[in-house]
Amino acid sequence: MNYNELSVPEATILQKELKEKVITAPYRGNIRLIAGADISFNKFSTTVYAGIVLLKFPELTPVGYSLVEKEVTFPYVPGFLAFREVPALLDAWQQLPQLPDVLVVDGHGIAHPRRMGIASHFGVMVNHPTVGSAKKKLFGYYEEPGNNRFDYTPLKDKQGNILGNVLRSKPNVKPVFVSPGHLMDVDGSRELITACVQRYRLPEPTRLAHNAVNQFRLGTLTAGYTPA
DNA sequence: GCGACAG
DNA sequence: ATCTTGTCGC
Numbered sequence: 186m187n188y189n190e191l192s193v194p195e196a197t198i199l200q201k202e203l204k205e206k207v208i209t210a211p212y213r214g215n216i217r218l219i220a221g222a223d224i225s226f227n228k229f230s231t232t233v234y235a236g237i238v239l240l241k242f243p244e245l246t247p248v249g250y251s252l253v254e255k256e257v258t259f260p261y262v263p264g265f266l267a268f269r270e271v272p273a274l275l276d277a278w279q280q281l282p283q284l285p286d287v288l289v290v291d292g293h294g295i296a297h298p299r300r301m302g303i304a305s306h307f308g309v310m311v312n313h314p315t316v317g318s319a320k321k322k323l324f325g326y327y328e329e330p331g332n333n334r335f336d337y338t339p340l341k342d343k344q345g346n347i348l349g350n351v352l353r354s355k356p357n358v359k360p361v362f363v364s365p366g367h368l369m370d371v372d373g374s375r376e377l378i379t380a381c382v383q384r385y386r387l388p389e390p391t392r393l394a395h396n397a398v399n400q401f402r403l404g405t406l407t408a409g410y411t412p413a
Numbered sequence: 414g415c416g417a418c419a420g
Numbered sequence: 421a422t423c424t425t426g427t428c429g430c
Contacts, residue, residue, distance in 0.1 A: 224420070228422045261421075263418040270420075292419045302419070323419045357430060362419085 188268040189258045196268050200301040206309045209295060211370045212287065212377075216242045219381065220285035221390025222277070222307070224270045225398035233257050235273035236398040238390065239285055243380055245389045249412040251277040252401045263323065264298050267306035278311055280410050286314065287369070287377065289390040293317040294374070296340050296348040296364035298324050308367025315366030316374040317349070318391050322362055327351045330360055335379055339371075340364065350375045358386045 191199070219242040226233045238250040255273040293302030294317030304317030325340040330353045340349045340362060349364025349371060365374045381388035400406040
């Protein structure tokens with residue numbers, strides 16, 4: 186199926202169907218390899234640069250990255266980010282020589298109007314554990330968390346259901362929004378992201394993925410898979 | 414009708 | 421998201 190030819194109403198129907206496949210449950214198992222995924226592009230261009238960076242866990246040292254370039258015409262519409270970025274990320278995913286235990290996606294998971302943010306969407310597509318880590322809220326209500334490192338508050342819907350957490354990754358910086366993507370639960374997602382935070386606002390997986398796709402777009406890195 | 418609105 | 425320099429605060 187080609188997302189570029191979908192209309193928003195059609196995409197909405199697809200999200201409602203995919204929603205039934207999302208599994209929000211505690212992740213059982215060891216994590217020795219984690220990954221971060223992100224996209225970069227030039228303003229007004231239909232070319233996107235997608236990348237996935239693999240890191241050893243819990244050391245968080247990068248061990249390789251997969252970079253791909255792809256054309257995309259589906260516009261950015263709040264609530265439908267997946268239809269614009271998932272295709273390219275799938276290409277990068279299929280190019281990985283080894284799959285991570287869990288993938289951290291730049292965006293929300295179930296903290297979405299229809300519980301189908303990009304992290305959940307991608308997780309269902311590849312049937313793999315994912316967690317969403319976003320820089321801004323898309324959906325839900327929350328109280329500002331305390332200003333101490335790792336303070337957090339729940340992100341809820343109007344009925345009081347907890348969709349994720351608002352996490353203060355470091356003092357005096359805006360918090361990050363963490364929610365389960367697929368095969369993960371609310372607490373586990375927060376604990377994992379907390380373990381991925383070092384000295385910056387953003388957790389290492391998405392921070393390094395962001396750096397990689399940006400360098401790729403600017404020509405400092407070349408496409409393909411590269412061990413670190 | 415008005416405000417909110419991932420990347 | 422991207423375009424961009426200096427500047428204020430921990």
